[in-house]
Amino acid sequence: MVETETRRLLLVHAHPDDESIGTGATMARYVADGAHVTLVTCTQGEQGEILVPELAHLAPDQEDRLGEHRVKELAAAMAELGVQDYRFLGGPGRYRDSGMVWGEDGRRAQAPGDVRPDSFWAADLRAAADHLVEVIREVRPQVMVTYDENGGYGHPDHIQAHRVAMYALILAGVESYRRDLGPAWRVAKVYWSAMPRSAVQRGIDLMKDAAEGPFGNVESADELGFVVDDADITAIIDGSSWVERKIAAMRSYPTQIDVEGPFFALSDNIGQAIWGSEHYRLVHGMAGPVDPETGCESDLFAGLGI
Template sequence: MNSTAAHRLLLVHAHPDDESIGQGATMAKYVAEGRGVTLVTCTAGEMGEILVPDLEHLAADKEDRLGEHRRGELDKAMAALGVTDHRFLGGFGTYRDSGMKWHADGHAVAADDVHENAFWNADLTEAATHLVAVIREVRPQVLVTYDEFGNYGHPDHIQAHRVAMYAAQLAQAPSYRRDLGEPWEIEKIYWSAISESRMREGLRRLREAGDTTTFEGMDPDGALPPMFRPDDDISCEVDAGEYVEQKLEALRAHATQITTDGPFFALSNNVGAQAFGREQFRLVKGTPGAPLDPETGWESDLFAGIPGA
Protein backbone atom coordinates (compact mmCIF):
# COMPACT_ATOMS: atom_id res chain seq x y z
CA MET A 1 0.00 0.00 0.00
CA ASN A 2 1.28 3.47 -0.88
CA SER A 3 0.60 4.89 2.57
CA THR A 4 1.76 8.34 1.45
CA ALA A 5 -0.74 8.50 -1.43
CA ALA A 6 -3.21 11.36 -1.17
CA HIS A 7 -5.94 9.13 -2.60
CA ARG A 8 -6.56 5.61 -1.34
CA LEU A 9 -8.95 3.03 -2.78
CA LEU A 10 -10.10 -0.14 -1.02
CA LEU A 11 -11.74 -2.95 -3.01
CA VAL A 12 -13.51 -5.89 -1.33
CA HIS A 13 -13.98 -8.97 -3.53
CA ALA A 14 -15.13 -12.52 -2.92
CA HIS A 15 -12.62 -14.67 -4.84
CA PRO A 16 -9.37 -14.33 -6.77
CA ASP A 17 -10.20 -13.19 -10.36
CA ASP A 18 -13.28 -11.12 -9.39
CA GLU A 19 -11.10 -8.04 -9.02
CA SER A 20 -9.44 -8.36 -12.44
CA ILE A 21 -12.73 -8.97 -14.21
CA GLY A 22 -14.51 -6.09 -12.53
CA GLN A 23 -11.95 -3.35 -11.96
CA GLY A 24 -8.63 -4.55 -13.38
CA ALA A 25 -8.18 -1.54 -15.64
CA THR A 26 -9.18 0.96 -12.96
CA MET A 27 -6.77 -0.61 -10.48
CA ALA A 28 -3.88 -0.46 -12.95
CA LYS A 29 -4.70 3.15 -13.86
CA TYR A 30 -4.78 4.32 -10.27
CA VAL A 31 -1.54 2.55 -9.37
CA ALA A 32 0.14 4.19 -12.37
CA GLU A 33 -1.14 7.57 -11.18
CA GLY A 34 0.39 7.07 -7.74
CA ARG A 35 -2.87 6.44 -5.94
CA GLY A 36 -3.07 3.85 -3.18
CA VAL A 37 -4.90 0.63 -4.09
CA THR A 38 -5.68 -2.07 -1.52
CA LEU A 39 -7.47 -5.30 -2.40
CA VAL A 40 -9.13 -7.50 0.22
CA THR A 41 -10.19 -10.93 -1.05
CA CYS A 42 -12.60 -12.80 1.19
CA THR A 43 -11.87 -16.40 0.13
CA ALA A 44 -9.28 -18.27 -1.91
CA GLY A 45 -11.86 -19.62 -4.35
CA GLU A 46 -11.45 -23.23 -3.28
CA MET A 47 -14.70 -24.31 -4.96
CA GLY A 48 -13.98 -22.75 -8.34
CA GLU A 49 -14.22 -24.57 -11.62
CA ILE A 50 -10.86 -25.73 -13.00
CA LEU A 51 -10.38 -25.01 -16.70
CA VAL A 52 -6.85 -26.47 -16.93
CA PRO A 53 -7.05 -30.28 -17.34
CA ASP A 54 -3.58 -30.84 -15.87
CA LEU A 55 -4.70 -29.14 -12.65
CA GLU A 56 -7.97 -30.99 -12.11
CA HIS A 57 -6.34 -32.94 -9.27
CA LEU A 58 -6.46 -29.72 -7.19
CA ALA A 59 -10.28 -29.74 -7.10
CA ALA A 60 -12.19 -29.66 -3.83
CA ASP A 61 -13.44 -33.23 -4.31
CA LYS A 62 -9.88 -34.49 -4.97
CA GLU A 63 -6.76 -33.00 -3.34
CA ASP A 64 -8.56 -29.80 -2.29
CA ARG A 65 -5.55 -27.61 -3.03
CA LEU A 66 -7.10 -25.18 -5.49
CA GLY A 67 -7.14 -22.33 -2.98
CA GLU A 68 -3.38 -22.32 -2.58
CA HIS A 69 -2.95 -22.43 -6.35
CA ARG A 70 -5.34 -19.52 -6.84
CA ARG A 71 -3.42 -17.58 -4.22
CA GLY A 72 -0.45 -17.78 -6.57
CA GLU A 73 -2.62 -16.76 -9.51
CA LEU A 74 -3.77 -13.71 -7.57
CA ASP A 75 -0.16 -12.77 -6.81
CA LYS A 76 0.62 -12.85 -10.53
CA ALA A 77 -2.50 -10.86 -11.41
CA MET A 78 -1.67 -8.15 -8.88
CA ALA A 79 1.89 -7.96 -10.21
CA ALA A 80 0.42 -7.39 -13.68
CA LEU A 81 -1.75 -4.54 -12.34
CA GLY A 82 1.01 -3.11 -10.14
CA VAL A 83 -0.96 -3.61 -6.93
CA THR A 84 1.34 -4.33 -4.00
CA ASP A 85 -1.19 -4.33 -1.15
CA HIS A 86 -3.52 -7.32 -1.43
CA ARG A 87 -4.76 -9.32 1.53
CA PHE A 88 -7.15 -12.10 2.44
CA LEU A 89 -9.90 -11.20 4.90
CA GLY A 90 -8.71 -12.28 8.34
CA GLY A 91 -5.64 -13.87 6.74
CA PHE A 92 -5.36 -16.62 4.15
CA GLY A 93 -7.62 -19.57 4.89
CA THR A 94 -9.84 -17.79 7.42
CA TYR A 95 -12.90 -18.17 5.17
CA ARG A 96 -13.54 -20.81 2.53
CA ASP A 97 -15.26 -20.41 -0.82
CA SER A 98 -18.93 -21.33 -0.30
CA GLY A 99 -19.55 -22.72 -3.77
CA MET A 100 -22.76 -22.12 -5.70
CA LYS A 101 -25.29 -23.61 -8.06
CA TRP A 102 -27.49 -22.08 -10.73
CA HIS A 103 -31.12 -21.29 -10.05
CA ALA A 104 -33.70 -22.04 -12.73
CA ASP A 105 -34.13 -18.28 -13.16
CA GLY A 106 -30.50 -17.97 -14.28
CA HIS A 107 -28.81 -16.49 -11.22
CA ALA A 108 -26.50 -18.07 -8.68
CA VAL A 109 -27.63 -19.38 -5.28
CA ALA A 110 -25.94 -21.19 -2.41
CA ALA A 111 -24.90 -24.78 -3.04
CA ASP A 112 -26.78 -27.66 -1.41
CA ASP A 113 -23.78 -28.57 0.73
CA VAL A 114 -21.83 -25.69 2.26
CA HIS A 115 -18.58 -26.23 4.19
CA GLU A 116 -18.76 -25.33 7.87
CA ASN A 117 -15.99 -22.76 7.35
CA ALA A 118 -17.65 -21.28 4.25
CA PHE A 119 -17.75 -17.51 3.98
CA TRP A 120 -21.54 -17.76 3.61
CA ASN A 121 -21.62 -19.11 7.19
CA ALA A 122 -19.32 -16.42 8.61
CA ASP A 123 -20.39 -14.42 11.62
CA LEU A 124 -21.08 -10.98 10.16
CA THR A 125 -19.64 -8.97 13.02
CA GLU A 126 -16.50 -11.10 13.21
CA ALA A 127 -15.86 -10.87 9.47
CA ALA A 128 -16.61 -7.13 9.40
CA THR A 129 -14.24 -6.55 12.29
CA HIS A 130 -11.39 -8.10 10.29
CA LEU A 131 -12.14 -5.48 7.63
CA VAL A 132 -12.43 -2.66 10.19
CA ALA A 133 -8.78 -3.27 11.05
CA VAL A 134 -7.84 -2.82 7.39
CA ILE A 135 -9.98 0.29 6.96
CA ARG A 136 -8.47 2.00 9.98
CA GLU A 137 -4.96 1.12 8.85
CA VAL A 138 -5.34 2.10 5.19
CA ARG A 139 -7.82 4.97 5.72
CA PRO A 140 -9.32 4.85 2.23
CA GLN A 141 -11.51 7.64 0.93
CA VAL A 142 -13.21 5.26 -1.53
CA LEU A 143 -14.59 1.73 -1.12
CA VAL A 144 -15.71 -0.51 -3.99
CA THR A 145 -17.68 -3.71 -3.47
CA TYR A 146 -20.75 -5.52 -4.88
CA ASP A 147 -24.42 -4.62 -4.65
CA GLU A 148 -26.84 -6.37 -2.28
CA PHE A 149 -27.40 -9.19 -4.80
CA GLY A 150 -23.69 -9.74 -5.29
CA ASN A 151 -24.24 -8.70 -8.94
CA TYR A 152 -25.46 -12.17 -9.89
CA GLY A 153 -26.48 -13.93 -6.71
CA HIS A 154 -23.31 -15.76 -5.66
CA PRO A 155 -23.49 -16.21 -1.88
CA ASP A 156 -19.90 -15.10 -1.36
CA HIS A 157 -20.49 -11.92 -3.35
CA ILE A 158 -23.57 -11.18 -1.26
CA GLN A 159 -21.62 -11.82 1.93
CA ALA A 160 -18.75 -9.61 0.73
CA HIS A 161 -21.29 -6.82 0.20
CA ARG A 162 -22.69 -7.27 3.69
CA VAL A 163 -19.26 -7.41 5.33
CA ALA A 164 -17.96 -4.36 3.45
CA MET A 165 -21.01 -2.21 4.16
CA TYR A 166 -21.14 -3.15 7.84
CA ALA A 167 -17.40 -2.70 8.29
CA ALA A 168 -17.63 0.80 6.82
CA GLN A 169 -20.16 1.68 9.54
CA LEU A 170 -18.23 0.09 12.37
CA ALA A 171 -14.92 1.63 11.33
CA GLN A 172 -16.26 5.17 11.78
CA ALA A 173 -17.65 4.54 15.28
CA PRO A 174 -15.18 6.02 17.82
CA SER A 175 -16.23 3.64 20.58
CA TYR A 176 -16.05 0.45 18.50
CA ARG A 177 -12.89 -1.61 19.06
CA ARG A 178 -10.57 1.21 20.03
CA ASP A 179 -7.75 -1.34 19.92
CA LEU A 180 -8.03 -1.45 16.12
CA GLY A 181 -7.02 2.17 15.66
CA GLU A 182 -8.53 5.59 15.22
CA PRO A 183 -12.02 5.74 13.66
CA TRP A 184 -12.21 6.37 9.93
CA GLU A 185 -15.17 7.36 7.79
CA ILE A 186 -15.06 6.37 4.12
CA GLU A 187 -16.23 9.35 2.07
CA LYS A 188 -17.51 7.52 -1.00
CA ILE A 189 -18.80 3.97 -1.44
CA TYR A 190 -19.47 2.46 -4.85
CA TRP A 191 -21.04 -0.80 -5.96
CA SER A 192 -19.60 -2.39 -9.07
CA ALA A 193 -21.92 -2.41 -12.06
CA ILE A 194 -21.99 -2.69 -15.82
CA SER A 195 -23.86 -0.13 -17.87
CA GLU A 196 -26.76 -1.70 -19.75
CA SER A 197 -26.18 0.55 -22.77
CA ARG A 198 -22.45 -0.25 -22.83
CA MET A 199 -23.20 -3.99 -22.68
CA ARG A 200 -25.80 -3.78 -25.44
CA GLU A 201 -23.31 -1.86 -27.58
CA GLY A 202 -20.68 -4.53 -27.00
CA LEU A 203 -23.06 -7.39 -27.70
CA ARG A 204 -24.24 -5.72 -30.88
CA ARG A 205 -20.69 -5.34 -32.14
CA LEU A 206 -19.91 -8.96 -31.27
CA ARG A 207 -22.94 -10.20 -33.19
CA GLU A 208 -22.15 -7.92 -36.14
CA ALA A 209 -18.66 -9.45 -36.19
CA GLY A 210 -20.24 -12.90 -36.51
CA ASP A 211 -19.63 -13.98 -32.90
CA THR A 212 -22.75 -15.80 -31.72
CA THR A 213 -21.15 -17.80 -28.90
CA THR A 214 -19.70 -15.13 -26.59
CA PHE A 215 -22.35 -14.44 -23.94
CA GLU A 216 -24.47 -17.00 -25.76
CA GLY A 217 -28.19 -16.43 -25.39
CA MET A 218 -27.86 -12.71 -24.65
CA ASP A 219 -29.74 -10.54 -27.12
CA PRO A 220 -28.48 -6.95 -27.63
CA ASP A 221 -32.13 -5.88 -27.60
CA GLY A 222 -33.46 -8.40 -25.09
CA ALA A 223 -33.53 -8.84 -21.31
CA LEU A 224 -30.17 -8.78 -19.54
CA PRO A 225 -29.07 -10.28 -16.18
CA PRO A 226 -29.27 -8.04 -13.07
CA MET A 227 -25.57 -7.12 -13.06
CA PHE A 228 -26.26 -4.92 -16.09
CA ARG A 229 -27.81 -1.74 -14.76
CA PRO A 230 -29.89 1.00 -16.43
CA ASP A 231 -27.73 3.98 -17.19
CA ASP A 232 -29.70 6.07 -14.70
CA ASP A 233 -28.22 3.87 -11.95
CA ILE A 234 -24.63 4.45 -13.06
CA SER A 235 -22.72 7.24 -11.29
CA CYS A 236 -19.16 6.89 -12.52
CA GLU A 237 -17.26 5.49 -15.48
CA VAL A 238 -13.49 5.22 -15.27
CA ASP A 239 -11.91 5.27 -18.72
CA ALA A 240 -8.78 3.18 -18.31
CA GLY A 241 -8.41 2.14 -21.93
CA GLU A 242 -4.66 2.69 -21.78
CA TYR A 243 -4.43 -0.12 -19.23
CA VAL A 244 -6.35 -2.85 -21.04
CA GLU A 245 -3.23 -4.92 -21.67
CA GLN A 246 -2.49 -4.95 -17.94
CA LYS A 247 -6.07 -6.07 -17.32
CA LEU A 248 -5.74 -8.84 -19.90
CA GLU A 249 -2.44 -9.96 -18.37
CA ALA A 250 -4.15 -10.14 -14.97
CA LEU A 251 -6.98 -12.20 -16.47
CA ARG A 252 -4.45 -14.56 -18.06
CA ALA A 253 -2.89 -15.05 -14.62
CA HIS A 254 -6.18 -16.54 -13.38
CA ALA A 255 -5.71 -19.46 -15.75
CA THR A 256 -7.74 -22.01 -13.77
CA GLN A 257 -10.81 -19.78 -14.04
CA ILE A 258 -10.50 -17.83 -17.30
CA THR A 259 -9.51 -19.05 -20.76
CA THR A 260 -7.98 -16.87 -23.45
CA ASP A 261 -10.76 -17.91 -25.84
CA GLY A 262 -13.42 -16.96 -23.29
CA PRO A 263 -15.82 -14.01 -23.32
CA PHE A 264 -13.51 -11.38 -21.81
CA PHE A 265 -10.86 -11.90 -24.46
CA ALA A 266 -13.53 -12.01 -27.17
CA LEU A 267 -14.77 -8.64 -25.92
CA SER A 268 -11.30 -7.14 -25.96
CA ASN A 269 -10.69 -8.40 -29.49
CA ASN A 270 -14.03 -7.46 -31.00
CA VAL A 271 -15.25 -4.50 -28.99
CA GLY A 272 -11.86 -2.85 -28.63
CA ALA A 273 -9.61 -1.56 -25.91
CA GLN A 274 -11.56 1.64 -25.35
CA ALA A 275 -14.79 -0.17 -24.50
CA PHE A 276 -13.14 -3.01 -22.57
CA GLY A 277 -11.20 -0.51 -20.46
CA ARG A 278 -14.27 1.47 -19.37
CA GLU A 279 -15.52 0.30 -15.96
CA GLN A 280 -18.72 1.54 -14.34
CA PHE A 281 -19.85 2.05 -10.76
CA ARG A 282 -22.92 3.02 -8.70
CA LEU A 283 -22.38 5.66 -6.00
CA VAL A 284 -24.24 4.65 -2.82
CA LYS A 285 -22.54 6.95 -0.29
CA GLY A 286 -21.12 10.40 -0.90
CA THR A 287 -21.73 13.17 -3.37
CA PRO A 288 -20.88 13.05 -7.09
CA GLY A 289 -17.92 15.26 -7.83
CA ALA A 290 -17.16 17.41 -10.85
CA PRO A 291 -16.38 17.29 -13.63
CA LEU A 292 -19.29 15.20 -14.87
CA ASP A 293 -19.35 13.84 -18.39
CA PRO A 294 -21.63 16.20 -20.37
CA GLU A 295 -23.12 13.32 -22.38
CA THR A 296 -23.79 10.79 -19.62
CA GLY A 297 -23.77 12.93 -16.47
CA TRP A 298 -21.37 10.43 -14.89
CA GLU A 299 -18.22 11.07 -12.90
CA SER A 300 -14.98 10.12 -14.61
CA ASP A 301 -13.04 9.45 -11.40
CA LEU A 302 -13.96 7.56 -8.22
CA PHE A 303 -12.14 10.29 -6.27
CA ALA A 304 -14.06 13.14 -7.90
CA GLY A 305 -14.94 15.76 -5.30
CA ILE A 306 -12.32 14.56 -2.83
CA PRO A 307 -9.63 17.19 -2.14
CA GLY A 308 -6.64 16.81 -4.42
CA ALA A 309 -8.57 14.89 -7.10
Protein backbone atom coordinates (compact mmCIF):
# COMPACT_ATOMS: atom_id res chain seq x y z
CA MET A 1 0.00 0.00 0.00
CA VAL A 2 1.30 3.45 -0.93
CA GLU A 3 1.79 5.98 1.87
CA THR A 4 -1.28 8.21 2.14
CA GLU A 5 0.65 11.49 2.24
CA THR A 6 2.43 10.75 -1.05
CA ARG A 7 1.35 12.33 -4.31
CA ARG A 8 0.08 9.46 -6.43
CA LEU A 9 -0.35 9.59 -10.20
CA LEU A 10 -1.94 6.77 -12.24
CA LEU A 11 -1.62 6.67 -16.02
CA VAL A 12 -3.65 4.32 -18.24
CA HIS A 13 -2.15 3.67 -21.67
CA ALA A 14 -2.93 1.22 -24.45
CA HIS A 15 0.45 -0.15 -25.62
CA PRO A 16 4.10 -0.05 -24.60
CA ASP A 17 5.57 3.21 -26.01
CA ASP A 18 2.35 5.26 -25.76
CA GLU A 19 3.30 6.43 -22.28
CA SER A 20 6.73 7.70 -23.32
CA ILE A 21 5.52 9.50 -26.44
CA GLY A 22 2.61 11.32 -24.82
CA THR A 23 3.44 11.58 -21.12
CA GLY A 24 7.09 10.60 -20.68
CA ALA A 25 8.31 13.99 -19.49
CA THR A 26 5.40 14.26 -17.06
CA MET A 27 6.17 10.84 -15.60
CA ALA A 28 9.86 11.62 -15.20
CA ARG A 29 9.10 14.97 -13.59
CA TYR A 30 6.77 13.53 -10.96
CA VAL A 31 9.12 10.67 -10.16
CA ALA A 32 11.86 13.25 -9.62
CA ASP A 33 9.47 15.24 -7.42
CA GLY A 34 8.95 12.20 -5.18
CA ALA A 35 5.48 11.22 -6.38
CA HIS A 36 4.41 7.60 -6.70
CA VAL A 37 3.83 7.05 -10.42
CA THR A 38 1.88 3.98 -11.55
CA LEU A 39 1.55 2.99 -15.19
CA VAL A 40 -1.12 0.55 -16.34
CA THR A 41 -0.61 -0.67 -19.90
CA CYS A 42 -3.62 -2.44 -21.39
CA THR A 43 -1.90 -4.66 -24.00
CA GLN A 44 1.58 -5.85 -24.90
CA GLY A 45 1.36 -4.30 -28.37
CA GLU A 46 1.46 -7.63 -30.20
CA GLN A 47 0.08 -6.20 -33.45
CA GLY A 48 2.52 -3.33 -33.82
CA GLU A 49 4.46 -2.79 -37.00
CA ILE A 50 8.17 -3.56 -36.71
CA LEU A 51 10.70 -0.92 -37.79
CA VAL A 52 13.77 -3.12 -37.24
CA PRO A 53 14.22 -5.53 -40.20
CA GLU A 54 16.28 -7.98 -38.12
CA LEU A 55 13.30 -8.45 -35.80
CA ALA A 56 10.71 -8.94 -38.52
CA HIS A 57 10.43 -12.59 -37.51
CA LEU A 58 8.60 -11.49 -34.33
CA ALA A 59 5.62 -10.27 -36.36
CA PRO A 60 2.11 -11.67 -35.74
CA ASP A 61 2.11 -13.50 -39.07
CA GLN A 62 5.44 -15.18 -38.27
CA GLU A 63 6.57 -16.14 -34.74
CA ASP A 64 4.03 -13.86 -33.07
CA ARG A 65 6.47 -12.89 -30.32
CA LEU A 66 6.47 -9.12 -30.67
CA GLY A 67 4.50 -8.73 -27.44
CA GLU A 68 7.12 -10.38 -25.28
CA HIS A 69 9.79 -8.23 -26.95
CA ARG A 70 7.86 -5.04 -26.28
CA VAL A 71 7.56 -6.01 -22.61
CA LYS A 72 11.35 -5.78 -22.46
CA GLU A 73 11.28 -2.45 -24.27
CA LEU A 74 8.76 -1.17 -21.73
CA ALA A 75 10.98 -2.22 -18.83
CA ALA A 76 13.92 -0.36 -20.40
CA ALA A 77 11.79 2.75 -20.94
CA MET A 78 10.54 2.72 -17.35
CA ALA A 79 14.12 2.50 -16.12
CA GLU A 80 14.91 5.64 -18.12
CA LEU A 81 11.93 7.50 -16.63
CA GLY A 82 12.52 6.16 -13.12
CA VAL A 83 9.10 4.51 -12.87
CA GLN A 84 9.12 1.39 -10.71
CA ASP A 85 5.39 0.63 -10.55
CA TYR A 86 4.24 -0.47 -13.98
CA ARG A 87 1.71 -3.20 -14.72
CA PHE A 88 -0.40 -4.75 -17.42
CA LEU A 89 -4.17 -4.57 -17.09
CA GLY A 90 -5.30 -7.91 -15.69
CA GLY A 91 -1.71 -9.19 -15.85
CA PRO A 92 0.70 -9.68 -18.78
CA GLY A 93 -1.03 -11.04 -21.86
CA ARG A 94 -4.55 -10.73 -20.48
CA TYR A 95 -5.63 -8.49 -23.36
CA ARG A 96 -4.12 -8.62 -26.84
CA ASP A 97 -3.38 -5.65 -29.02
CA SER A 98 -6.39 -5.25 -31.32
CA GLY A 99 -4.47 -3.89 -34.28
CA MET A 100 -5.77 -1.08 -36.46
CA VAL A 101 -6.22 0.07 -40.03
CA TRP A 102 -6.20 3.59 -41.41
CA GLY A 103 -9.50 5.09 -42.49
CA GLU A 104 -10.13 6.45 -45.95
CA ASP A 105 -8.56 9.80 -45.08
CA GLY A 106 -5.35 8.10 -44.00
CA ARG A 107 -5.22 10.19 -40.82
CA ARG A 108 -7.61 8.42 -38.46
CA ALA A 109 -7.26 4.86 -37.24
CA GLN A 110 -10.08 2.37 -36.83
CA ALA A 111 -10.55 -1.24 -35.78
CA PRO A 112 -9.74 -3.88 -38.40
CA GLY A 113 -12.57 -6.03 -39.68
CA ASP A 114 -11.14 -9.23 -38.18
CA VAL A 115 -10.55 -8.36 -34.52
CA ARG A 116 -9.56 -11.42 -32.50
CA PRO A 117 -11.85 -12.44 -29.61
CA ASP A 118 -8.97 -12.10 -27.13
CA SER A 119 -8.23 -8.53 -28.24
CA PHE A 120 -8.69 -5.53 -25.97
CA TRP A 121 -11.28 -4.05 -28.33
CA ALA A 122 -13.42 -7.17 -27.90
CA ALA A 123 -13.06 -7.25 -24.10
CA ASP A 124 -16.05 -7.07 -21.79
CA LEU A 125 -16.00 -3.49 -20.53
CA ARG A 126 -16.94 -4.21 -16.92
CA ALA A 127 -14.55 -7.13 -16.61
CA ALA A 128 -11.71 -4.98 -17.93
CA ALA A 129 -12.74 -2.07 -15.70
CA ASP A 130 -12.71 -4.34 -12.65
CA HIS A 131 -9.01 -5.03 -13.20
CA LEU A 132 -8.39 -1.29 -13.07
CA VAL A 133 -10.73 -0.81 -10.10
CA GLU A 134 -8.48 -3.13 -8.14
CA VAL A 135 -5.41 -1.07 -9.07
CA ILE A 136 -7.15 2.21 -8.22
CA ARG A 137 -8.20 0.92 -4.81
CA GLU A 138 -4.73 -0.40 -4.08
CA VAL A 139 -2.73 2.62 -5.25
CA ARG A 140 -5.33 5.28 -4.31
CA PRO A 141 -4.20 7.89 -6.84
CA GLN A 142 -5.30 11.48 -6.44
CA VAL A 143 -4.79 12.02 -10.19
CA MET A 144 -5.42 9.79 -13.19
CA VAL A 145 -4.39 10.39 -16.81
CA THR A 146 -5.74 8.64 -19.90
CA TYR A 147 -6.90 9.42 -23.47
CA ASP A 148 -9.94 11.33 -24.69
CA GLU A 149 -13.05 9.64 -26.06
CA ASN A 150 -11.46 9.39 -29.52
CA GLY A 151 -8.30 7.79 -28.22
CA GLY A 152 -6.38 10.67 -29.73
CA TYR A 153 -6.27 9.45 -33.31
CA GLY A 154 -8.90 6.71 -33.25
CA HIS A 155 -6.91 3.58 -32.40
CA PRO A 156 -9.44 1.09 -30.99
CA ASP A 157 -7.20 0.21 -28.05
CA HIS A 158 -6.81 3.88 -27.12
CA ILE A 159 -10.58 4.31 -27.23
CA GLN A 160 -11.05 1.19 -25.13
CA ALA A 161 -8.44 2.39 -22.62
CA HIS A 162 -10.45 5.61 -22.29
CA ARG A 163 -13.67 3.67 -21.72
CA VAL A 164 -12.11 1.33 -19.18
CA ALA A 165 -10.45 4.16 -17.26
CA MET A 166 -13.56 6.32 -17.08
CA TYR A 167 -15.80 3.40 -16.07
CA ALA A 168 -13.32 2.19 -13.46
CA LEU A 169 -13.17 5.75 -12.09
CA ILE A 170 -16.85 5.52 -11.21
CA LEU A 171 -16.90 1.93 -9.99
CA ALA A 172 -13.82 2.35 -7.77
CA GLY A 173 -15.59 5.04 -5.75
CA VAL A 174 -18.75 3.06 -5.02
CA GLU A 175 -18.64 1.72 -1.46
CA SER A 176 -20.93 -1.21 -2.20
CA TYR A 177 -19.31 -2.28 -5.49
CA ARG A 178 -17.03 -5.33 -5.43
CA ARG A 179 -15.79 -4.99 -1.86
CA ASP A 180 -13.48 -7.90 -2.66
CA LEU A 181 -11.44 -5.53 -4.85
CA GLY A 182 -10.52 -3.35 -1.88
CA PRO A 183 -11.91 -0.31 -0.05
CA ALA A 184 -13.59 2.28 -2.27
CA TRP A 185 -11.42 5.14 -3.52
CA ARG A 186 -12.48 8.33 -5.31
CA VAL A 187 -9.92 9.84 -7.67
CA ALA A 188 -9.89 13.60 -7.18
CA LYS A 189 -8.79 14.69 -10.66
CA VAL A 190 -8.77 13.08 -14.11
CA TYR A 191 -6.99 14.45 -17.17
CA TRP A 192 -7.05 13.48 -20.82
CA SER A 193 -3.73 13.91 -22.61
CA ALA A 194 -3.99 16.28 -25.55
CA MET A 195 -2.11 17.79 -28.49
CA PRO A 196 -2.91 21.51 -28.87
CA ARG A 197 -3.15 22.79 -32.42
CA SER A 198 -0.53 25.51 -31.97
CA ALA A 199 2.10 23.13 -30.56
CA VAL A 200 1.54 20.61 -33.34
CA GLN A 201 1.82 23.36 -35.94
CA ARG A 202 5.10 24.54 -34.42
CA GLY A 203 6.43 21.00 -34.72
CA ILE A 204 5.38 20.79 -38.36
CA ASP A 205 7.02 24.14 -39.10
CA LEU A 206 10.23 23.03 -37.39
CA MET A 207 10.38 19.92 -39.54
CA LYS A 208 9.96 21.91 -42.73
CA ASP A 209 13.07 23.91 -41.82
CA ALA A 210 15.13 20.97 -40.57
CA ALA A 211 18.28 20.21 -42.54
CA GLU A 212 17.47 16.51 -42.66
CA GLY A 213 13.92 17.17 -43.82
CA PRO A 214 10.61 16.05 -42.40
CA PHE A 215 9.47 12.46 -42.11
CA GLY A 216 6.14 13.24 -43.71
CA ASN A 217 4.46 15.77 -45.97
CA VAL A 218 1.97 17.28 -43.53
CA GLU A 219 1.71 21.06 -43.97
CA SER A 220 -0.97 21.97 -41.45
CA ALA A 221 -2.05 20.68 -38.05
CA ASP A 222 -5.61 20.78 -39.35
CA GLU A 223 -4.74 17.80 -41.55
CA LEU A 224 -4.32 15.66 -38.44
CA GLY A 225 -7.21 14.14 -36.56
CA PHE A 226 -5.74 14.25 -33.07
CA VAL A 227 -5.25 17.99 -32.47
CA VAL A 228 -7.50 19.93 -30.11
CA ASP A 229 -8.21 23.62 -29.83
CA ASP A 230 -5.76 25.49 -27.64
CA ALA A 231 -8.70 26.78 -25.62
CA ASP A 232 -9.44 23.20 -24.49
CA ILE A 233 -6.06 22.80 -22.80
CA THR A 234 -6.28 23.27 -19.03
CA ALA A 235 -2.86 22.05 -17.84
CA ILE A 236 0.64 22.36 -19.27
CA ILE A 237 3.36 20.35 -17.59
CA ASP A 238 6.84 21.73 -18.15
CA GLY A 239 9.00 18.66 -18.53
CA SER A 240 11.88 20.42 -20.28
CA SER A 241 14.30 19.39 -17.55
CA TRP A 242 13.38 15.77 -18.21
CA VAL A 243 13.07 15.76 -21.99
CA GLU A 244 16.34 13.86 -22.37
CA ARG A 245 14.87 11.09 -20.24
CA LYS A 246 11.78 11.12 -22.43
CA ILE A 247 13.92 10.79 -25.55
CA ALA A 248 15.91 7.98 -23.92
CA ALA A 249 12.67 6.20 -23.03
CA MET A 250 11.47 6.53 -26.61
CA ARG A 251 14.76 5.14 -27.87
CA SER A 252 13.99 2.06 -25.78
CA TYR A 253 11.34 1.18 -28.39
CA PRO A 254 13.37 0.64 -31.57
CA THR A 255 10.75 -1.72 -32.97
CA GLN A 256 8.17 1.07 -32.87
CA ILE A 257 9.84 4.49 -32.90
CA ASP A 258 12.51 6.02 -35.09
CA VAL A 259 14.05 8.85 -33.08
CA GLU A 260 16.09 11.28 -35.15
CA GLY A 261 17.37 14.52 -33.64
CA PRO A 262 14.48 16.53 -32.20
CA PHE A 263 11.94 14.50 -34.18
CA PHE A 264 10.53 11.03 -34.21
CA ALA A 265 8.52 9.01 -36.66
CA LEU A 266 6.02 6.21 -36.15
CA SER A 267 4.97 3.56 -38.64
CA ASP A 268 2.64 6.01 -40.40
CA ASN A 269 5.76 8.04 -41.30
CA ILE A 270 4.34 11.27 -39.90
CA GLY A 271 7.14 13.19 -38.22
CA GLN A 272 6.38 14.79 -34.87
CA ALA A 273 8.48 17.10 -32.75
CA ILE A 274 9.39 15.82 -29.31
CA TRP A 275 8.00 18.34 -26.84
CA GLY A 276 9.26 18.89 -23.34
CA SER A 277 5.90 20.43 -22.46
CA GLU A 278 2.97 18.02 -22.28
CA HIS A 279 -0.65 19.13 -22.41
CA TYR A 280 -3.82 17.94 -20.70
CA ARG A 281 -7.54 18.58 -20.37
CA LEU A 282 -9.10 18.42 -16.90
CA VAL A 283 -12.32 16.38 -17.19
CA HIS A 284 -13.05 15.41 -13.60
CA GLY A 285 -12.44 17.38 -10.41
CA MET A 286 -11.78 21.03 -9.67
CA ALA A 287 -9.01 23.03 -11.31
CA GLY A 288 -6.34 24.47 -9.06
CA PRO A 289 -4.42 27.75 -9.37
CA VAL A 290 -3.24 28.56 -12.88
CA ASP A 291 -0.10 30.09 -14.31
CA PRO A 292 -0.95 33.71 -15.13
CA GLU A 293 1.09 33.58 -18.33
CA THR A 294 -0.61 30.51 -19.80
CA GLY A 295 -3.95 30.52 -18.00
CA CYS A 296 -3.41 26.80 -17.35
CA GLU A 297 -2.46 24.68 -14.37
CA SER A 298 1.24 23.88 -14.23
CA ASP A 299 0.79 20.99 -11.81
CA LEU A 300 -1.65 18.09 -12.15
CA PHE A 301 -2.00 18.07 -8.36
CA ALA A 302 -2.86 21.79 -8.23
CA GLY A 303 -5.56 22.60 -5.72
CA LEU A 304 -5.32 19.29 -3.87
CA GLY A 305 -3.18 20.62 -1.01
CA ILE A 306 -0.53 17.89 -1.28
